[in-house]
Amino acid sequence: MAGGWAPDGAVQEQIDASVEDAVELARSQLASGESATHCEDCDAVIPEPRRQAIKGVRLCIACQAELEEQQKVTLSSINRRGSKDSQLR
Numbered sequence: 307m308a309g310g311w312a313p314d315g316a317v318q319e320q321i322d323a324s325v326e327d328a329v330e331l332a333r334s335q336l337a338s339g340e341s342a343t344h345c346e347d348c349d350a351v352i353p354e355p356r357r358q359a360i361k362g363v364r365l366c367i368a369c370q371a372e373l374e375e376q377q378k379v380t381l382s383s384i385n386r387r388g389s390k391d392s393q394l395r
């Protein structure tokens with residue numbers, strides 16, 4: 307079966323490569339390195355140390371804490387979703 311393995315090997319290499327690409331893409335989206343200067347939620351200035359500590363940060367400390375709190379709430383009462391209207395605007 308000379309030559310029979312080569313195409314299969316090439317296909318497997320392509321699959322491996324695309325999985326690696328997907329991982330790389332997800333990783334780059336998670337930490338784009340471009341930290342926001344202002345919070346996407348409330349427009350508060352994000353302090354420089356925070357921007358450097360968390361690559362690709364989008365939210366100020368207050369909004370991040372609120373988000374994490376909401377996620378905890380969502381987990382603990384998954385069938386009772388909080389309305390975004392309850393947030394301070």
Ligand SMILES: [Zn+2]
Nearest residue numbers: 345348366369
């Ligand atoms: Zn904010």
